[in-house]
Amino acid sequence: MEAYLLKTGRFKREEHIKRPADIQRLFKTGKRVSVYGAKLFYMRNELDFNRIGFPIPRGYGNAVQRNASKRYSRETYRLFKTHLNTGYDILFFVYPGNDTFHSRCEIFKTLCQKAGLLKDCEISL
Structure with a gap:
């Protein structure tokens, strides 16, 4: 079984x-990295766990496409969260x-x- 299929x-x-204030703060003052087709905004918080959001850009298709995109992103995060540094x-x-x-x-x-x-750690997809 591949690593990303394990229950996490x-x-x-x-x-x-x-x-909305937290999201705006991340957009304005957070660090960012990007690849073709996606960006990741991040900054330290004062918590022992990560918090994540999945904003969708304006004009991202219809409601079905937006909801599917959020589902893919949530599931991706859920599978990777044990491999991420916290805070x-x-x-x-x-x-x-x-x-x-x-x-x-x-x-x-x-x-x-x-x-x-x-x-x-090594993550294989």
Whole structure:
């Protein structure tokens, strides 16, 4: 069985970034890394766990496409969260066109490596 298919727990309510002020703070003052089709905004928080949000850009298709994109992103994070350093607020921003689960996992892994958020372990997809 491939590593990303292993069960890693659920995506808890306190791990969501919900307040618009928190999202705006990340966009304005957070560090950012990008690859073709996606950006990752991140900054340290004062917590023992990560919080994450999945903003969707304007014009990202219809409601079905937006919801599918958020589902892919949430599942990607859920599978990677045990491999991430803790204590960060993260926004995972994906542009239209990268809408397969496998490509989403590859993009998230690359962004986390660039940001230095991955623990020193080998993740194979």
